[in-house]
Amino acid sequence: MSLKKKLIIISVIGGVLVSFLAFITVHFLTRKPKKLPSSPSLQNRSFSMTYGDLHEATNGFSSSNLVGKGSFGSVYRGSLLNFEGPIAVKVLNLEKRGAAKSFVAECNALGKIKHRDLVKILTCCSSVDYKGEDFKAIVFEFMPEGSLENVLHNNEGSENEKHSLILSKRVDIALDVAHALDYLHHDEDQVVVHCDIKPSNVLLDEDMVAHLGDFGLARLIHGSKEHSSKDQIDSSTIKGTIGYLPPEYGAGGPVTPEGDIYSYGILLLEMLTGKRPTDNMFYENLSLHKLCKMKIPEEILDIVDSSMVMPTVEDQTWIVENNIKECLVMFATIGVACSEEFPAQRMLTKHVILKLLEIKQKLSS
Structure with missing residues (x-):
């Protein structure tokens, strides 16, 4: 090979190497540095x-x-x-x-x-x-305002004893929990059944926004549109809370989203009356559900928790007018419809949300 050809080949190879090195240099100089988090997550x-x-x-x-x-x-x-x-x-x-x-x-x-x-x-x-x-x-x-249980029943030593939940705030909390259940029950790939809806499992943040917690009994069901027999879970293994468990679970029926709706309905009625479903006033022929159903609509004021309609120092405008009474009846009706004995008769979460939004609108008008 002639000297001239060797020089040409060396020049070409050298040019390629120089171009490659230039590309690498530009790439590293212009690349954005990886952003580091300001604090560990x-x-x-x-x-x-x-x-x-x-x-x-x-x-x-x-x-x-x-x-x-x-x-x-x-x-x-x-x-x-x-x-x-x-x-x-x-x-x-x-x-x-x-x-x-x-x-x-x-x-x-x-x-x-x-x-x-x-x-x-x-x-x-x-x-x-x-x-x-x-x-x-x-x-x-951490939820600084504790549980709905403590707020509703003013448990001794609770940090939130000072709170008195007026009707509008109870509607907001009911909406928060309804949105959570609607999300859990209508995921396309995996339905989550909570299996233990009750006030102590509803936690409140600094703005009194409700967050559903304690999923220790939760069950996952694959597919949200139709639950095949293999997706059904025997409720005999569920150890929920007396007073909030749906009647079909007691009979060994399968775990379903409708079971959560029943417990949610009882929670609403507890929020309405301030009475736990296990209160001594309830016996074999009388339950929280039956009491509220009997008192709708004329005698609704006989059973409501007075602390949510009585005037407070901050707001002297809360008096039991017809508008408020109508909202109380609507709230009670939702709770009763959700806690009906048979699952097919219970209100759907999307309907619950619409009804609660209607109450919210009436209260703000």
């Missing part, structure tokens, strides 16, 4: 927190940090470095039968669903404690 640390992390966050699970107890464990208030705001840590009592299964159900359910009116799960912790024993906990965003 718990969501990115899912299932990675240790017992020690949560022990420190709750001051050793101190009794002074205890904010409540549930069917399968205790809830503590805590705080973590580099995370804004307090957290709630639900520690499972693994000695209690069903607690471990509850942990899995809740993590599975809440890990796949996101909605404004559901309590946000931040992370799950499956670890061991300082004694080498199994430890399981779920970390949530």
Whole structure:
């Protein structure tokens, strides 16, 4: 090969290398740097927190940090470095039968669903404690106003004893829970049946917006339009709360969204009357549902919780006028329609939402 040809080949190869190096240099100089988060997110640390992390966050699970107890464990208030705001840590009592299964159900359910009116799960912790024993906990965003149960019944020592829920606020809370259920029940791929709708599982944030929580009994059903026999879950394994369980579950019927609607209806009637379904005034032939159904419409004022219609220091305009009475009747009618004995007779969540919005409009007019 002649010297001239060698020089040409070297020049071509050199040109290609120079072009390649120039391209690489330009690429790295012009590439946008990867944005780093300003603070660690718990969501990115899912299932990675240790017992020690949560022990420190709750001051050793101190009794002074205890904010409540549930069917399968205790809830503590805590705080973590580099995370804004307090957290709630639900520690499972693994000695209690069903607690471990509850942990899995809740993590599975809440890990796949996101909605404004559901309590946000931040992370799950499956670890061991300082004694080498199994430890399981779920970390949530802390709800500063506590549960609807505490607000409705002014539980002694509750931070929200000062609150008196007027009718408009109860309608807002009912709407929040209805939106949450509508979301859970009408997902195209996977229906979530909560199985334990009650006031203690409705938590309130600083703006008194309601968030449905505690999915320890939740059941997932595949497909929202038609539930085949293989999708039906035997309700005999469900251990819900007496007074809120639908009658078909007691008879061993399958778990369905209509069961949640029944419990929701009882919750509405409890919000209306201030009476729990297990109150001593209810006996074999009288239930919260029957009482409200009998009093609609003429005697509605005989059963309503007076604290939601009496004037307050902040608002002296709340008096029981015809407009208010009409709204109370409408609210009671929704609760009764949702808690009918037979599932097919119960109101659909979308109809519930429309009716509650109608009440809201009447109250604001």
